[in-house]
Each structure stands twice: as structure tokens, then as C-alpha cells.
Amino acid sequence: MRMLQLSLVFLFVVSVHQAGAVELITYDPLSTICFPESNYTANSTYQHNLKSVLLSLSSNISGFATAAVGQGPDKVYGLAVCRGDLSAAECQNCTADAAAMIQQRCSKSKSSTMWRLSCELRYSSKNFMGTVDTNFFFLTNVNNATDPVLFNQQMKALLGNLSAAAANSSSMFASGQIQYTDFRVIYGAVQCTRDLSSANCLNCLNEAVAFIPYCCAERQGAVVIGATCSIRYELYPFLKGSAVGLQLPSPSVAPPTSRSKNTGTAVIAVAVLIPLVLLCILIFGLILWRRNSRKTSQTPVNRDKEEVDGPELLGFNLLSIRAATNDFSESNKLGEGGYGPVYKGTIDGKEIAVKRLSNKSGQGSAEFKNEVRLIAKLQHRNLVRLLGCCMEDGEKILVYEFVPNNSLDRVLFDREKGLPLDWATRLKIITGIARGLLYLHEDSRLKIIHRDLKPSxxxxxxxxxxxxxDFGMAKICGMDETQGNTKRIAGTYGYMSPEYAINGNYSLKSDVYSFGVVLLELVSGRKNTSFNIDADGDRDLLNHAWNLCEENRPLELVDKALGESYDQNEALRCIHIGLLCVQEAIVDRPTMSSVGLMLGSTSVTLPAPHPPAFYVGRRSRHEAISLSYSTEQSEDQTLNLMQSSSSNAVTITELQAR
Known part of the structure; x- marks a missing residue:
């Protein structure tokens, strides 16, 4: 299976007017990515060079332009490209608007890209000229093709011919059309940035076409966009003027007209047979209903699943799921989240968990498909196993392995109904979660950012x-990609990293932050958001943990329910790792591979942590603290926490109410 390379996902909507024309409704710009790993300071040399680059691109562009200004680390590289059907004036206007917007949206970012439907603007402190980038985002038409097999055959033939034409063209742009049926035509356009070689352009476009089955299968239209190439196809002309006039030959497939020749005969035959067919269906349906009603249990049935495929999955019929869960009875209900309720069920003597999409849920079909496609490809002992799915009668249902001890939040925070967690079990859970995240980030076939890690x-x-x-909010990254940006911030406050909660910037380090919160909750037995500033003196668990460490009282964080039956050195090390994970600066947080080493070996030296995000301190200045402790257990051991002499300044950030 081809590796998915997905940055962001958007949808566009089409509306059909009385005259039959189709209008594209979208937001401008389509997407902006501000890479947060490096920033410039206001009025710096880099900012002046950036303004010169953007001015040069917007003033001198005629379809395509590049610019480079400055020397050494302050050098800025820029590129702008317009859609091939735009006039020189339209191209210049689009680029000028993008140059103004990108400075507002990506203030102080040293590397950014903005896409509009008509143009793209890109700049960076690194020279990206001539390099292929096959990370794509996409937009899809909301309507499906009436004959998807024929449509995909014709569409791929069209895009293949256009890709070859663009790669060998000086403009690296090609558009055209191909007959779909007697009355419908598929229109297409492909484009590369002109800094690419002919071979690299063709490679980029081929990757974009190969991406279609993973994002846009069976859709009437789609746009697949990357930094160095893009493709688009529709059942209506979407380019300006005569830009679509390139008529490409039809591929050597069964001609569409041969299907329409028999239309009249087929219509007559169907009209004659309708009453008989309806009667047969009714009789057959009654027989099946009586047979199913006598069965005490139902078994899953393998079948094609609309919009979801994968050889690892079983398709469960709705009747079997209703029987397994006693028609979704309250007595079988395990819990409910933002997605919807989860029920316990039994099929063929095997216990299952059934997750049912709620009609009132803020999440929907996109998250459902995302979760199915993700989990079907993931296999690890610390990830829940998806057994199958069901999409019948408007229902969207996931069927998982049944996990008997419920979710961590119920076990950890519900003192009456939860299970007692000794220290060894807590450490086992911490280590297992770390292994699961490491698999998602580095070891799976797909690089996954979970984006919603929390005890529930x-x-x-x-x-x-x-x-x-719960992978409904997860994002797939390319193998060399570690971050992205989204306008839709999805997740749970208290577990979201500051850069994601405020700006929508997510990365592998966002999951590291969430892991750090969960780790400190396991150590303390308290929710991050359970604090009351007036009563506790701290706004959240992270501030509480930091302040205890500053005051040489870190072991007071440990859950009182453990008494003295825990390893103090292990607890101190876990607190230290947790504080490293929740640091405000992304670059200061460790990777999950480093976290695994820290948890697995006491010989690994841990760096001094800086204050957590959204830290409100009790002193005028806060720096990194040094936590030193013995790796050998001793009854009279003491913990030495001293204020570091480090001169590193720490930014104190207030999270405003949203």
C-alpha cells in the first residue's frame, strides 16, 4: 500500500443553480502553513530581506518568479507561481494579495507557504529551489461520480496525458478535457513550479495522481495541491477563457457511447420487469427476515464498504450489531464521548466494543473515515485493535476489541468505581503509552500525530x-514531515500544547506535551484541570508540579493513595520527564524515542526542565531548575533541587479564555 503523504484536509462545496451551472464556493486563501521551528525578530535583517523578496515576487511576476535576497543565515529564498490560465494583471494581483496576507498570518516565521486557488507564494531561509515536495493536501467535490469505474479510468488517462504534456512544456502547465459519457466531459489541469526539471515535474505530478485513491476516490472533482505541483479535475470547465481548449484523445477503453446505444432497450426492459422484480424482492426480503429472526446470534459478513476499504477489516451488518448490543440498550452502554456512545456486545461468544457515531456529534463522516483508514493499518500491543465497521441506514459504527478494564480516566480519577493502581501498574501504563506513541511517530507504516491523547x-x-x-482527530504525516497547521482546532483543553491550542500548529511534539500531562496525572492521581486557584494556590497540575519542585518538595506531588509503597527515585524521574515534556518551547521537549530511553534507563542524564506552558510563577524570575537525585534507593536519601545559574530567559505565556 502506498504511503500516504498528507498535510491538511479541507472540503469545498459545490452548489447547483437552476441554469445547471456549478459554482465553486471556497475560502481564500485555501491554506497557509507557518512553520514554527524558527522565527525572526522584528526589524531584523531577515525581516528586511523578506520584505524585499515579497516585493520582488509581486512586482516582477509573469506566471512564475523566484527571488533570493541576503547573505548567510539572513538570506531569504522566495517563489511565486500563478495558475496557467491567469492574465499577467490577475497573476500580479493574486501574488500581491498573498504577499500581504502571508506577513500577517505568519508573522516572524522564517518559512511559510500560502496557497490560493489562483496562485501560490512560498519563502524560506533554506534553498528549496528545484527540490520536489510530495506532501499534499486536497479538496474534494461533495458529489460522487455516477459510474466511478469508468470515471476513474477516463480521469486518470486525462491526468496522465496532461502530466506528460506539462513536464515537457516551458510553462509546466497543461489543461484539457476527455469525454466521460455522451453528455458529460471531464476537465483537467496540472501544473508544476518552473524551478523543477522535466523529470522532477513528471515525478511530482505522478505522485499527486497516485494520491487520488487515498483522498478523493469516486468524487466528481478534486484538487490535490503540493508545494511544487498540483492537479485538478471537474465535470465542468473551471479555467478562464479558452485555457481548456486542449482536446486530448480518449484512452483505449470501451467507448462510453457503446454504453448509451443500448440505453433505450434497457429502459424498456426495466419498465416491463419492475413489477416482477419488486415482487421477488418483497418475497425474498420476507424469507430473510423470518430466517434472521430465528437466529440467536449473527455473524459478521465480509462485503464491500462504501468509501472505506482495506483487507484487514470486516464489514459487520447492522442487524448483527443490534443483536450483539441488545439493540444498543442502556445496560450495555460503556460510556459516551464527543464522538458518541460506546456499547459492549457479544458476537459468536466474543466480546466487542461498539462505537456508534451520534447524529448530534460535532464530529462526523470525515473523522469516521479517518479513524477507519488509520487504525486498519496500525498493529501494536499498545493501540486498540479495530475489528471492523458498519455503514448501513445512515449509521456509522466502529467495532473494536473489547478492553475489559475501561478507560484510564475512570480507573484513575473515580475513587469509588475505579480500580486501585499501585506504583508498578502506573509505571507500566506510563511505559506502555510511551511505546504506543513511539510506534505512531516513528515505527508504523504511517507517521501519525494523535492530537487527542488523554486518559479517556x-x-x-x-x-x-x-x-x-480514538484516532478521529489524528493526522497522517509524510515520512520527512513532523508538523502542520489547521484552522480547525480539535482536541481537549488541558491536554493540548500551547502552539496548537492558540495557533493551530501541531507536530509530533504536540503529542509529547499531551503525554507529559497524562504522566503527571498518573503520578499525582489528579486531573490537570481539577485545581482551584483560590483553594490550591495553583491554576493547574503543571504549575503545581513545577512549584513543588522549585520549593524542594517534589514528592508531595505523588498520589497520597500510594502511601509509602512506591519507589521514590522512579517517581522523581517520572516527574522530571513529565516536566520536560510540557515545556513551552517546542524545541525543548524531548522526542518519544528520547522519552523511551529516559524511562528505560537510569543511566541516561536528564536535562534541566524549563517552566511549563502557561506558567504563572510565584517569583519574579523563573529559570531552569536542576533536579538531582540518586539512582540507588536509600531510606535517608534527600532530594537536592537548586535554582540553576542558567541565564536562559523563559517566556511566561497567559492562556486567554476562548
Whole structure:
């Protein structure tokens, strides 16, 4: 299976007017990515060079332009490209608007890209000229093709011919059309940035076409956009003027007209047979209903699943799921989240968990398809296993392995109904979650950012092994990609990293931040958001942990329910790792591979942590603190926490109410 390379996902909507014309309704710009790993300071040499680059691009562009200004680390590289059907004036206007917007949206970012339907603007402190980038985002038409097999055959033939034409063209742009049926035509356009070689352009376009089955299968139209190339196809002309006039030959497939020749005969035959067919269907349906009603259990049936495919999955019929869950009875209900309720069920003597999409849920079909496609490809002992899915009668249902000990939040925070967690079990859960995240970030076939790690999304099996669940908000990254940006911020406050909660910037380090919060909750037995400033003196668990460490009282963070039955050195090390994970600066947080080493070896030296994000301190200045402790257990051991002499300044950020 081809590796998905997905940055962001958007949808565009088409509306059909009385005259039959189709109008594209979208937002401008389509997407902006501000890479947060490096920033410039106001009025710096880099900012002056950037303004010169953007002015040069917007003033001198005629379809395509590049610019480079400055020397050394202050050098700025820029590129702008307009859609091939735009006039020189339209291209200049589009680029000038993008240059103004990108400075507002990506203030102080040293590397940014903005896409509009008509142009793209890109700049960076690194020279990206001539390099192919095959990370794509996409937009799809909301309507499906009436004959998807024929449509995909014709569409791929069209895009293949256009890709070859663009790669060999000086403009690196090609558009054309191909007959779909007697009355419908597929229009297409492809384009590369002109800094690419002919071979690299063709390679980029081929990757974009190969991406279509993973994003846009069976859709009447789609746009696949990357930094160095893009493709688009529709059942209506979307370019200006005569830009679509390139008529490409039809591929050597069964001609569409041969299908229409028999239309009249088929219509007559159907009209004659309708009453008989309806009667047969009715009789057959009654027979099936009586047969199913006598069965005490139902078994899953393998079948094609609309919009979801994968050889690892079973398709469950709705009747079997209703029988397994006693028609979604309250007595079988395990819990409910933003997605919808989860029920316990039994099929063929095997316990299952059934997750049912709520009609009132803020999440929907996109998250459902995302979760199915993701989990079907992931196999790890610390990830919940998806058994199958069901999409019938408007229902969207996921069927998982049943995990008997419920979710971590119920076990950890519900003192009456939860299970007692000794220190060894807590450490086992911490280590298991870390392994699951490491698999998602580095070891799986897909690089996954979960984006919603929290105790309610960690399930515990009968041996208290943790299993990460709920991938509805997850994002797939390319193998060389570690971050992205989204306008739709989805997740749970208290577990979201500051850069994601405020600006929509997510990365692998966003999951690291969430892991740090969960780790400190496991150590303390308290929710991050359970604090009352007046009563507790701290606004959240992260501030509480930091202040205790500053005051040489870190072991007071440990859950009182543990008493003295825990390893103090292990607890101190976990607190230290947790504080490293929740630091405000992305670059200061460790990777999950580093976290795994820290948890697995006491010989690894841990760096001094800086204050957590949204830290409100009790002193006028806060720097990194040094936590030193013995790796050997001793009854009279003391913890030495001293204020570091480091001169590193720490930014104190207030999270405003939203």
C-alpha cells in the first residue's frame, strides 16, 4: 500500500443553480502553513530581506518568479507561481494579495507557504529551489461520480496525458478535457513550479495522481495541491477563457457511447420487469427476515464498504450489531464521548466494543473515515485493535476489541468505581503509552500525530496494559514531515500544547506535551484541570508540579493513595520527564524515542526542565531548575533541587479564555 503523504484536509462545496451551472464556493486563501521551528525578530535583517523578496515576487511576476535576497543565515529564498490560465494583471494581483496576507498570518516565521486557488507564494531561509515536495493536501467535490469505474479510468488517462504534456512544456502547465459519457466531459489541469526539471515535474505530478485513491476516490472533482505541483479535475470547465481548449484523445477503453446505444432497450426492459422484480424482492426480503429472526446470534459478513476499504477489516451488518448490543440498550452502554456512545456486545461468544457515531456529534463522516483508514493499518500491543465497521441506514459504527478494564480516566480519577493502581501498574501504563506513541511517530507504516491523547482515550486490558484509542482527530504525516497547521482546532483543553491550542500548529511534539500531562496525572492521581486557584494556590497540575519542585518538595506531588509503597527515585524521574515534556518551547521537549530511553534507563542524564506552558510563577524570575537525585534507593536519601545559574530567559505565556 502506498504511503500516504498528507498535510491538511479541507472540503469545498459545490452548489447547483437552476441554469445547471456549478459554482465553486471556497475560502481564500485555501491554506497557509507557518512553520514554527524558527522565527525572526522584528526589524531584523531577515525581516528586511523578506520584505524585499515579497516585493520582488509581486512586482516582477509573469506566471512564475523566484527571488533570493541576503547573505548567510539572513538570506531569504522566495517563489511565486500563478495558475496557467491567469492574465499577467490577475497573476500580479493574486501574488500581491498573498504577499500581504502571508506577513500577517505568519508573522516572524522564517518559512511559510500560502496557497490560493489562483496562485501560490512560498519563502524560506533554506534553498528549496528545484527540490520536489510530495506532501499534499486536497479538496474534494461533495458529489460522487455516477459510474466511478469508468470515471476513474477516463480521469486518470486525462491526468496522465496532461502530466506528460506539462513536464515537457516551458510553462509546466497543461489543461484539457476527455469525454466521460455522451453528455458529460471531464476537465483537467496540472501544473508544476518552473524551478523543477522535466523529470522532477513528471515525478511530482505522478505522485499527486497516485494520491487520488487515498483522498478523493469516486468524487466528481478534486484538487490535490503540493508545494511544487498540483492537479485538478471537474465535470465542468473551471479555467478562464479558452485555457481548456486542449482536446486530448480518449484512452483505449470501451467507448462510453457503446454504453448509451443500448440505453433505450434497457429502459424498456426495466419498465416491463419492475413489477416482477419488486415482487421477488418483497418475497425474498420476507424469507430473510423470518430466517434472521430465528437466529440467536449473527455473524459478521465480509462485503464491500462504501468509501472505506482495506483487507484487514470486516464489514459487520447492522442487524448483527443490534443483536450483539441488545439493540444498543442502556445496560450495555460503556460510556459516551464527543464522538458518541460506546456499547459492549457479544458476537459468536466474543466480546466487542461498539462505537456508534451520534447524529448530534460535532464530529462526523470525515473523522469516521479517518479513524477507519488509520487504525486498519496500525498493529501494536499498545493501540486498540479495530475489528471492523458498519455503514448501513445512515449509521456509522466502529467495532473494536473489547478492553475489559475501561478507560484510564475512570480507573484513575473515580475513587469509588475505579480500580486501585499501585506504583508498578502506573509505571507500566506510563511505559506502555510511551511505546504506543513511539510506534505512531516513528515505527508504523504511517507517521501519525494523535492530537487527542488523554486518559479517556487510553483503555486498559485485563492485565492493565494501556491501549491508545480514538484516532478521529489524528493526522497522517509524510515520512520527512513532523508538523502542520489547521484552522480547525480539535482536541481537549488541558491536554493540548500551547502552539496548537492558540495557533493551530501541531507536530509530533504536540503529542509529547499531551503525554507529559497524562504522566503527571498518573503520578499525582489528579486531573490537570481539577485545581482551584483560590483553594490550591495553583491554576493547574503543571504549575503545581513545577512549584513543588522549585520549593524542594517534589514528592508531595505523588498520589497520597500510594502511601509509602512506591519507589521514590522512579517517581522523581517520572516527574522530571513529565516536566520536560510540557515545556513551552517546542524545541525543548524531548522526542518519544528520547522519552523511551529516559524511562528505560537510569543511566541516561536528564536535562534541566524549563517552566511549563502557561506558567504563572510565584517569583519574579523563573529559570531552569536542576533536579538531582540518586539512582540507588536509600531510606535517608534527600532530594537536592537548586535554582540553576542558567541565564536562559523563559517566556511566561497567559492562556486567554476562548
Amino acid at each position: 482515550n487510553v483503555l486498559l486490558d485485563n492485565e492493565m496494559n494501556p491501549k491508545i484509542a
